[in-house]
Amino acid sequence: MSKANSDAMRTNRRRFLASSGLAAAGILSVPAVVRAETRWRWRMATSWPRNLPGPGVSAQRLADRIGAASGGRLVIDVFAAGEIVPAFEVFDAVAGGVVEMAHTAAFYWQGKMPAAVFFTSVPFGLGPIEHLAWIEIGGGQALWDELYAPSGVRAxxxxxxxxxxxxxxxxxxxxxDDLNGLRIRVQGLGGEVFRRLGATPVTLPPGEIATSLSTGAIDAVEFLAPSSDLALGLHRATQLYYAPGFNKPNGAGECLVSLKAWNDLTDDLRAIVRDACRAEHAEALADAARLNGEALKVLVERHGVRTPLFPKPVLDAAREAAGDILANIAATSPLAGRIARSYAAAQEGGRAWAGLAAGMAAALATH
Structure with a gap:
């Protein structure tokens, strides 16, 4: 073979290897590019009227936050209660793959999972900050994951x-005695507390309660706090707005995600969803402090609403009933027992500081 032919063969081989290498690199890089550019579009069903102050605003803001943080790679379309499924069917919609996401409250599922109530609120239970501490660093999130996993849902x-x-x-x-026969719209374990005190609890979605109270179909409504209650117009039916809210000392909302949809996401998008939920929880709580103060002022000064306290005998009877109910829930399953014990430990551990902090805040507010 002549030197010229040999040099030509070496040159062709180098060109071939180079082109093959580029092709191989291209083949290997395509999935990475595709993964980076793939766009997901999810539907979020909610348990709220659209943009209801408080939870309805949180749902939309969470969706917007995820879309912005992901650079539009994960787009969330928000649907009000009833637009895809009714308010109290959003968990089943996520579990069944009808939607990928929902915004709701865990105590709506107490009928199918009695211990779910601990992840929203229980009577005479943890306040918002103490509840957050239990979920984030006290083992609550792992128990929540375990409770929902058989349904293919995480929260x-x-x-x-x-x-x-x-x-x-x-x-x-x-x-x-004044609670005997009283028909009250109430959610969570408060319904059973009121039942044991002689009242008749009624389940109604948020969008129906103002009309029911105004027409006398029900005698009382326990919903949320001044901001949300003012938006629903509950003050038009009565000016008696009782405190304290022993039924729900905390107002935690939950974002539900289909485990299948969750597992399809890339790691960075999962991190974005988690971080967006945390950010929304913090902003919503800050909003609640501001908006509830403003709304209460409007209710009292403009609409003549009064805020009497429940008499001590009512609170004492309610506390006793709540203790029995929580004990019964703890006995429904080994997992429910572990959740109840973990929650009780968090409450006991933080009781002294929570009480002192509340007392300090009250003292500062009056001086």
């Missing part, structure tokens, strides 16, 4: 309306 804290008021009553409550 994150994603909004908080703060402590709730005791509710709107069409007639004065002077003693536990």
């Amino acid at each position: 994150f804290l994603a909004g908080n309306t703060g402590p709730s008021m005791g509710g709107w009553f069409r007639r004065a409550i002077g003693s536990p």
Whole structure:
């Protein structure tokens, strides 16, 4: 073979290897490029009227936050209660793959999972900050994951309306006897507390409660706090707005995500969803403090609303009933027992500081 032919063969071989290498690199790089450019579009069903102050705003803001942080790679379309499924069916919609995401509250699922209530609020339970500490660093999130995993769903804290008021009553409550036969719209374990005190709990989605109270179909409503309650117009039916909200000392909302949809996301998008939920929880709680103060001022000064306290005998009876109910929930399953014990430990561990902090805040507010 001549030197010229040999040099030509070496040159062709180098060109071939170079081109093959480029092709191989291209083949290997395509999936990475595709992964980076893939866009997901999810549907979020909610349990709220669209943009309801508090939870409805949180739902939309969470969706916007995820879209912005992901650079449009994960787009969330928000649907109000009833637009895809009714308010109390969003968990099943996520579990069944009808939607990828939902914004709601865990205590709506107490019928199918009694221990779910601990992840929103229980009567005489943890306040918003103590509840957040339990979820984030006290083992609550792992228990929540375990509870929902058999349904193919996971959840994150994603909004908080703060402590709730005791509710709107069409007639004065002077003693536990005044609750006999009273029809009250109430959610969570408060419904069973009121039942044991002689009232009749009624389940209604948020969009229906103002009309029911105005027409006398129900006698009382426990919903959330001044901001949300003012937006629903509950003050038009009665001016009696009782406190404290022993039923819901915390107003935690949850973001539900289909585990299948979650596992399809890239690691960075999963981190974005988690961080967006945390950010929304913090902003919503800050919003609640500001907006509830402003709304309460409007309710009292402009609409003549009164805020009497429940009589001590009513609170004592409610506390006793709540203790029995929580014990019954703890006995429903080994997992429920572990959740109840973990929650109780968090409450006991933080009780002294929470009480002192509340007392300091009250003292500062009056001086």
